[in-house]
Amino acid sequence: MDANTRRIGVTVLGSTGSIGVNTLEVLERHAGRYRVVALTANTDVERLAEQCARFQPEFAVVAQTERAAELARRLRDARLDTRVLGGTDGLETVAALEQVDYVMAAIVGAAGLLPTLAAARAGKRILLANKEALVMSGRLLMDAVHRHAAELLPIDSEHNAIFQCMPLDYAKGLDHAGVRRILLTASGGPFLDIPLERLAAVTPEQACSHPNWDMGRKISVDSATMMNKGLEVIEACWLFDTTPDRVQVVVHPQSVIHSMVEYVDGSVLAQLGNPDMRIPIANALAWPDRIESGASALNMFEVAHLDFREPDLSRFACLRIAYEAMEAGGAATTVLNAANEVAVERFLEGKLPFPEIPRVIERTLAAVAAGEADSLESICEIDAEARSAACRLTDRGAARVQT
Ligand SMILES: NC(=O)c1ccc[n+]([C@@H]2O[C@H](COP(=O)([O-])OP(=O)(O)OC[C@H]3O[C@@H](n4cnc5c(N)ncnc54)[C@H](OP(=O)(O)O)[C@@H]3O)[C@@H](O)[C@H]2O)c1
16 A cells, blocks of 8 residues: 555554553654544544544544444534544444544553454455464464464564564565574563562552653552563464474663663574554564654763673563463453553552462362353353452452451
């Protein structure tokens, strides 16, 4: 498709979230190149209505159907002719529209799976922020991408960095490409050095105060437990067709190097930049070109030095559990993702102490027979079973700690 003759049509799934807002900033900067076709939210109709006024998309979707009428009323009052859709069907529709070329998959959690699959089946360029879709159904999503000649470009800053450091023909296999290992960097989050005995008392606000990144609440808690890095190990295995033993997590508290690729000749290529999600977003939107993202240039003199440490798996049990789930294969990562979502939600509600998060996940993995993750039906069934098991376990965990 020629960007000079037609603007590239973009759907932003999860436009009201942190990644969604950053994406719209980059798109606005390049309004001559991109056209916003559809925007979506879960419940935040106020922000979605503002975004519709600013970008005048053809479609807006509210996942919680009962809030769709309110958005329609706001848009009517503003004399906008954006069409309002509701529910998962609406999300799937706007991910697969003919006039859409690129789909930013930035819904948080398992709710992003169906629209991301719809985009893959419609052969779109998918800019994947929603790592949970790959974690819960890596085989299914990758098969759909290959079968329908879709493109999958990573938005996670680490995977986007790896993508930038990989040779062009990496899809033929890492051995063929001369790649020995992926070095996945991790900031370590807000609790990297906090004494372990203080973890039981940490609040959701403390867990959401990431030292380097401003993100949504769920991924912020995932960063604090380092489950985010565990999910990213799994994501890297699917994206770059490799195994967990070839993905080494490297704690790098400054978040300046976003990840590295180690080659068989001993070379290590790294991608550096300020911690600003507009950089990977602009990279994936424009690839193979480069466009301005709005991020400030990295000042190496201010950075001055870079630190690296091995991850402490006794402090960050979630990272160990994620490696084990990926090694177990099948639907173990589906169970892992579901249990983590439940445990994080309860923690954010103030109903589960922080150190219980890995315990709930580990017990859910032991309680649910994961089986194979070979169809959407089986994945949805296992996801539902894992969620109910995790709910029972979180309630028990919360009760035990309160008594
Ligand atoms: N933030 C980052 O810097 C970052 C970096 C790398 C990867 N990611 C990944 O990107 C994804 C989005 O993260 P985020 O930080 O942008 O999250 P966020 O700020 O919480 O935004 C989530 C978005 O998804 C929508 N949403 C939530 N639940 C939904 C549901 N059930 N159905 C449909 N839409 C739903 C939200 O709508 P409402 O606003 O209406 O709730 C919002 O638009 C996550 O998978 C995360 O792991 C984020």
